[in-house]
Amino acid sequence: MSPSLRSRLLIAGMYGIAAAALLAVLAVKTTFPFQWEWLFFGVAFGAFQSLAVEVNDRLRASPTVMIVMTAAVIFGRDSAAIGAATIVIFGAITPIDLKERRWFQPLVNAGQFVLSAALAGAVISVALPTGAFETSDIGRVALGSAIGALLYGAANLSLVTLAVRTVFRKSNLKPWARMRSLVPSQALMGSLGGLLGATYLMVGPVTLPLIFTVFLVGHLSMRAVSQLREAHESTLGGFIKALEAKDLYTRGHTERVAYFSQITAEEMGFRGDALDRVRIAALIHDIGKLAVPRTLIRKKGPLSEEEYQHMQEHAHLVEDILNEVEFLAPMVEIASGHHSRFDGGGYGGTGHRSGEPPVLESRILAVADAFDAMTSTRSYRLALTQEYAIAELRRSAGSQFDPDCVEAFVRALAATGERYGSPSLDNDDEARRGAEQEAHIA
Template sequence: MRDLPVPARLYLILVVAVGAGLVVFSSLRLSREEWLAVLPLAALVILAKWFASDLRAHVNISVGMPIAIASVILLGAEGATLVMAAVVFAPAAARFSTRLFNAAMFAITATVSGLVYEHLGTTLLGPPASLTVWQVVVPSLVAAAVLEVTNGLLLVAMIALSEHVSPLRVWYGTLAESALPMFIYSIFGLMLAVVWSYAGPISALLVLAPLMVARWVFAEFAARQEAYEATMRSLIKSVETKDLYTRGHSERVSRASVLIGRRAGMREDRVASLRYAGMLHDVGKLGVPTTVLQKAGRLTEEEYEAIQQHTVRGREITKDLEFLGEAIEGIHLHHERIDGRGYPLGLKGAEIPEFARIIAVADAFDSMTTTRSYRGARSIEDAVVELRNCKGSQFDPVMVEALVEAVDAEGWDVADTLPAVPPVPIDALPSFASDDDDPTAAGQLGLPSAAPDDASELVDDASVGGPGEDAS
């Protein structure tokens, strides 16, 4: 706990205090019959923590969730609060403070969800009378949704305070994928509650077997996602080793692309693919000679053409990675321009795939707001001005405004950019200063005479002034 920032520590103390109060209050109000149901359900929750499936960092889906939903349906708010607080005794979490926070968070979640269920439906402890769908199924699904949202909000707040990141970024980045597992687990929770109301604790055996199959499916999905991530990390590391000034660039372009995609109303499955495209947009540099990437001085026509080929090489490298899907065209075509003066195909306007139009904006924004060897980082405000100046010529106006709105709403962490430094004289630049993402580098170091009159066809952004002006 000592390694947490002060706001996160205060938040943890608040959540634990509220959760503890709810546990004490609930324990004083249960009947003997309710305690006889709480104890075996609590034991199942503790056991279920051994079988949690990680979806993302900080987030896992446990087979305890159906038990939580069943306890809400069977016992209402007070009984469910005690059942879920039992997670404090689960040995899966390494630190006691983590278990304490989780227990308190689940207690609060169970209380809120249970109160919603009690208001809408009827608890099922004991053989139920004749009940309609509206008295059980609908309240159960609503309570499950409330449980997920409440749990998500409490968890997002802790992660955001602990890691100084945008709550919206945490919500979309770590919790959106839990919606489908939670819905399926809600159905299992309802099944468990109904069977339990007739058969008692033995019913758990009838429901938990198919539940474990579902858990295995989600675990396989999580393992496959991790394999995809490992593949991307390996490719990105190779690119960054070869082209030193792209270090961290891929992650930032990916994040900016996701901001644009969500602001533009893109479906979440496409946003996930867009994230891959942003991460791997420069992977084709693996096919560009290192001597060209690291050259200081004027590029020959052959070297200029080799740089341009990185988009084609990127498509060749990624075309067999089926999980990338739509991302492959984004990787291939992110240097196209709205006015048709881009490469590799010279596409124009709506001919350019949406992913490529998004990455072009994100790529330019990151290039402008990070420090390079020959100039300091531009401010976000200056970068926005340059992007807007290039709307309709190089960049899709819709995507530019989507990025501006997203950055205004969620911010762009200054800590993610390198501190600005005074420009370095050309003759003092290291050998790896040739930066094909930045028009200042291209303009200063020189393109062959056959190249376009500004560096914008080579890089991600357009010159909007005289020589040396950049919109990277």
């Protein structure tokens, strides 16, 4: 049995047994809600779970926590925990799981959902009245639902993190940093769920189709936003990839620089939109070259002063155009600043302030760009080894590169276990001299 399969079985077994045991205890101690609402909320949970939108940094957003809290309030004090813990099973398995015959993900999902929802249901049952629901109970239920929703989110996130750490051996996950950004939306959704449950109890089932319609429409729009955001990135990336494909020596450069920048930024604590900004800035860091004659880009050997000026003028013009795109303006500044040195010298783009270091994101990008330039074969020299490139980055740390960024990059690269550049140390002195000139131009 492979270590990966063993750890999967361990996690799936642990979560499955814990969830089953908890459900058994709840079945004995509480009352199962035998009512049509149980099926309605189960199906709604499953539907919204499969519609979840990836917001950024692999965080998925859906109003499922609201559904859990609404259902828990409607099921009442005696059935809130077991009702909430069972409707979530509808969301454990997705159409992709069925199609690809996955067993691990649905089992882990079912376990984590049941445990988290039972916790949330138990919290809200304390806030619910023992007798008939009154208007005076609404405030307490809304508060209880907000707390329940926060605990639901925290438990979910902890269980996912534990599973990913155990199975995929990823040690750089920081669940609590992520949870901070989720707190307001989680509390708002939970509180709204509680209010909706209260409205249902006092007004009647007629309110449900209306609120779910509003949510569905809002959620679908959010999904469209997410798809369009992806389109932004894939359009930029696609254009650059297509142009690089025509040039043997720069093929894949932008994608690799984007990847190196992303792992370095993650290592330095960037998350969410900030991380996206670094990645997209890396994607466009060479876009100015698109408007430079190909003969100049493919020229063998270093550029003359005049050619260099010509290239920079075009790059500036492209920067000006991209600056007009609201979405890209911050990234253009980062991309432009990566030409500057840490000690404040170097070529000045819009992101450059003479005598001052460029912004941190630009410093990350500079390291990633230089590393890829050194470990790739160019028209005038072979690729250098990873060790040589890292030694060069360290040698220039403090002058050309930010030492913190260099060390973060080295740590992040080591954590991936990947290797770049030439596998042998046979590079000749000429290649080394070429690399020094190249690094100087970059």
